[in-house]
Amino acid sequence: MSSLSSRLTEIVSDIFVQLELPVELGQVDVSDRPDLAQFQCNGAMSAARIAKKAPRQIAEDIVALLRDRVEFETVEIAGPGFINLTVTDAYLQSHLQQTIMTDRFGAPNLGQGQTIVLDYGGPNLGKAMHVGHIRTAIIGDSLRKILSYVGYKTISDVHMGDWGTPMGMILSELEIRYPNWVYFDPDFSGDYPQETPLTIKDFEELYPTASKACKADPDRHKQAQSATLDLQNKRAGYYVLWKHFTNVSVESMKENYASLDVHFDLWKGESDVHDLIAPMVDLLKEKSYALQSEGALVISVEQHNDTKEIPPLILYKKDGAVMYGTTDMATLVERMNLYHPSKIIYVADQRQHLHFEQVFRAVQKAGIVPDSTELIHAGFGTMNGTDGTPFKTREGGVMKLDDFLEMAIHKSLEKLNEVHAENDLSDKEKNDIATKIGISAIKFADLQNNRISDYIFDLDRLTSFEGKTGPYILYQAVRIKSLLKKAGDHSFKDILVSESNKEIILLLTTFPDVLEGTCRNYTPHILCDYVYSLAQNFSSFYNHCHILSEGNETVKSSHLALCKLILDQIETCMGLLGIKVPERM
């Protein structure tokens, strides 16, 4: 770690050790009271109990040893025993140049090359993607980028829902509608048609109709379950037809994810691990973990110190079909074999928490995943509308993902036409910029919330361009780009610390801490907060300090170098959030 506060922590910790106090009490943080000092250490107060001395006395002892250090401008004690620290401008400047102005802004290497598998897609085959799929994609893809940046090798998997009951619902629905299709003729033995009988349009209506019918009629539901089982047993006609709609569906998903600018390394699904299920279950039977219960084959996941009842995970339903718990387990068999990851992170709705707990316990019990691999459910809140109930469009339906994106982009385009009324941008440029702005608004609005709390899907807020938004940050970055262009050729060298830029330089030195904090609980909102502060600080600096008219060449060059550094930081942070910065806007 090479943030400035972590450097100071090293210095102060040494002194705590010298005084035979616990090393961790030497923790130095950015001050809560910038009017008093830049940094603070609260350890003297905690040490009082251990050392059985007055906190102020301990603070005095520590401060006596700190005063000689060249790093500090002032070292003071305040209140009950806060140690307030302010560094010299020279030290601040050298730290800036030696760590923050290096290739990755002092980013810590947390991953050390270890592998992390991320699972953040989960779209269902045969269903049009809607706004409900947006959170996992945005959060997951951002985590992928952030974790790669701090030294992990990441592998992301879209993990499609392609093997469960919804598949049987669609197949049975088609069989009811088109009983004469060859796919449904059990005696058919020739070659099935190469051409798909279905288009993506068909799916918009097909699944909702089938799902509704199954809910209303138990017999219809049984039919769907039986079709699911037949598919899982790879009944020829079903399987071929399923392949057709897999292809159609995946193509459309790829378009959706491409317009969101979300990437996956693997396009796997539940069905891909089908052949691993039987051997896995055999092994579980051998170890006596798989047991018959109420007609189903289950694995118990209770533990003796449980404070609650936790139901067993069902491996095979009584009709012999598998559910997603089983495919999730088998997927872990595959992931362990192929990648040996140190962590596997599932970015999925918090409502699935119990499911993941069951799966995690089951694979740990079965020895499929060793203790050395951490399994994490990074859950996020339920998506509600502004009235606090599950989100619906004004017409009461689900909002399709591409319609939503289109809305945001369209709104950006309108704003762009206002600003660039003189039409010095081509339509293509405008569309490109509007896309970047619209996507930035959506992604930033989503990521800036702590992922665990429920999510208010507020269209106006998600596509707003003012205040704490993606477009605001883009705007600041674009202003810097414009400024640097106007300044002409420059070699960026030293950044001189002065009163006008000290605050922003101090902020820049916290970047390594920000990354560390973001990765601690997989919460990109911490990074959002940082990049927003940075943009805000820049904007303030920009308004108070006229750069191009600066007469002193050294000062001007320093300002420009700082602007360049801030721009690079903003672009990097936004990149980690999955947001691209345009040249103009």
Place this chain on the structure above:
RNA sequence: GCGCCCUUAGCUCAGUCGGAUAGAGCGUUGGUUUCCGGAGCCAAAGGCCACAGGUUCGAAUCCUGUAGGGCGCACCA
């Protein structure tokens, strides 16, 4: 019934390992442009951190209880 999560400004949310005067954005009110891009900047008003106890030198943060809300609990994902 059991369990998990939540409750912070009018609204939407931050608040990391317990630290000093709890912060943003929106909204409201006022100011700001002969000058680098005003999607901006400066400022003000706005808080019983749901409530009640407890632990602590110190609690929005930890513990217990209460109220309100959300969610989950065997063949859906």
